[in-house]
Amino acid sequence: MGRAPCCDKNGLKKGPWTPEEDQKLIDYIQDHGHGSWRTLPKNAGLQRCGKSCRLRWTNYLRPDIKRGRFSFEEEEIIIQLHSVLGNKWSAIAARLPGRTDNEIKNYWNTHIRKRLLRMGIDPVTHSPRLDLLDLSSVFNSSLYTHQSQLNLSRLLGLQQFVNPDVLRIASTLLSQQQQSVAHQNETTDLLLQNLQVQNQFPQQFVQPNSSNIHQEIQNNCTTTTTTTTTPTPCTSALSFDPFLNDQLVMQVNLNQFQSNHHNFAYQNSNDQPNIWQDNNNVAALQTDIAGSLSGLPNLGFYSSDQSSVIDPSSENSNFNNAAFNFGALTTTSVLSTPSSSPTELTQSCSTHLNSSTTEDERDSYCSELLKFEIPSILDVSDFM
DNA sequence: AAGCTCGTCAACCGCTGTCGT
DNA sequence: TACGACAGCGGTTGACGAGCT
Numbered sequence: 015m016g017r018a019p020c021c022d023k024n025g026l027k028k029g030p031w032t033p034e035e036d037q038k039l040i041d042y043i044q045d046h047g048h049g050s051w052r053t054l055p056k057n058a059g060l061q062r063c064g065k066s067c068r069l070r071w072t073n074y075l076r077p078d079i080k081r082g083r084f085s086f087e088e089e090e091i092i093i094q095l096h097s098v099l100g101n102k103w104s105a106i107a108a109r110l111p112g113r114t115d116n117e118i119k120n121y122w123n124t125h126i127r128k129r130l131l132r133m134g135i136d137p138v139t140h141s142p143r144l145d146l147l148d149l150s151s152v153f154n155s156s157l158y159t160h161q162s163q164l165n166l167s168r169l170l171g172l173q174q175f176v177n178p179d180v181l182r183i184a185s186t187l188l189s190q191q192q193q194s195v196a197h198q199n200e201t202t203d204l205l206l207q208n209l210q211v212q213n214q215f216p217q218q219f220v221q222p223n224s225s226n227i228h229q230e231i232q233n234n235c236t237t238t239t240t241t242t243t244t245p246t247p248c249t250s251a252l253s254f255d256p257f258l259n260d261q262l263v264m265q266v267n268l269n270q271f272q273s274n275h276h277n278f279a280y281q282n283s284n285d286q287p288n289i290w291q292d293n294n295n296v297a298a299l300q301t302d303i304a305g306s307l308s309g310l311p312n313l314g315f316y317s318s319d320q321s322s323v324i325d326p327s328s329e330n331s332n333f334n335n336a337a338f339n340f341g342a343l344t345t346t347s348v349l350s351t352p353s354s355s356p357t358e359l360t361q362s363c364s365t366h367l368n369s370s371t372t373e374d375e376r377d378s379y380c381s382e383l384l385k386f387e388i389p390s391i392l393d394v395s396d397f398m
Numbered sequence: 399a400a401g402c403t404c405g406t407c408a409a410c411c412g413c414t415g416t417c418g419t
Numbered sequence: 420t421a422c423g424a425c426a427g428c429g430g431t432t433g434a435c436g437a438g439c440t
Contacts, residue, residue, distance in 0.1 A: 030408070030434080052425070068426075069409065104428060119429075120407050403439075410432075417425085 027061045031070055035060060039067055040075055073116045080112025084121055092118060093126060097140040 031039075042058035048071065051064035060067060073079075084092070088110060095106045103115035103122075110118065122137075130137040 028410075050425085065411095065426085066409075072427095073408075101429065115428075116408075124406055401440085403437105405437085406435085408432105408434090411430085412428105413430100414428080415426090417423105419422085419424105 025061070026055075026063050026066075028066070031074075035062070036070070036075055039071060043071060043075075069116075073114045076114075078112055079114065084113075084125075088113070089121075089126065092122065093130075093140075096122065096126075096137075100138075 027035075038058050038060055042054065046057070048054055048068070051068045054060075054064055054067050055062045058067075062070075091110060092106060095109060099105050101119075103119040107113055107115040107118050127137045130140075134142055136142070
């Protein structure tokens, strides 16, 4: 086990702070700065440990703390940053002036996380929950039934609820499996180079005093491309980000696509040749597929009932975007197009909902935008 | 009115990373 | 290099209040 609790010794006080204690701490820090937190309580005349003082100051007493409800804009930023950074609350807080990591963490766990779950979105991956729509296993089994030849008949079965264009892209990928192999790191490096183009991040995320977001992204993405089990925040994150250019989003998504199929491979086969291990099939096809995707007018999500396909001619283009994203993500959590980033979706929320919007209104409005049909053949009620 | 459940959030705990010796 | 001290982080807890039965 770790070291003993710091407050166990010397009869130091624990629990809620009194106004008197708060005032002592404020007065001391205003006069002397916090200096060493370890010596601060003694100097300030507080029966607290330094850790407790630091927490009280940084989470509650600091003068620059913004209190009150999170605005919708702040909420958007949190979601976007969380999709990039994961549970790095301090890193997220560094980009939300006046908000503390503790506050953001609490808000995430009590509001945003639940809302995403209600919408059927995995709050970890920011993708539609594949445990509800377990298309990946169907897709996977299709791929490995015939390793080098896509079982189109089975995939065609998916067309009931997945856009055929997405399947076509998958088929294209498979057909390229015999192409020459380059090293995976080349793909990763390309991705990271693009990620490090600072101008592609919104100014608000790149504050002078903040830590290096790009390094953090790099860390996350490196993890993403080298593990087979870790949730992969990068793709959804970047496709959420309206500030990334089209090519970058595509490259990131393709990287995820590549990563995801590694997962499939390791899940189902330890000894079969892995068609997805040819990492650079993906790299080699980036241009090709990007072109294919950009040519798609709309990759709507198809329900099992074709009559209930989300209407691409709807006046609400954001609805189209939502439809696309869920449609595309449903197969592999990837392959979103630049024009269909979920960020646009959230932005659309904010254009309709101002900061005083109630939570229910936010929830309701965004739920409508994010709503996607679960095919009736997939009864998910048992999972809910 | 009383008891219960649930949501919220301040505070704590244990761990990790960094720095100095 | 090894070690200890310290700051900081993320997960978890528990007190409290609101709402429901």
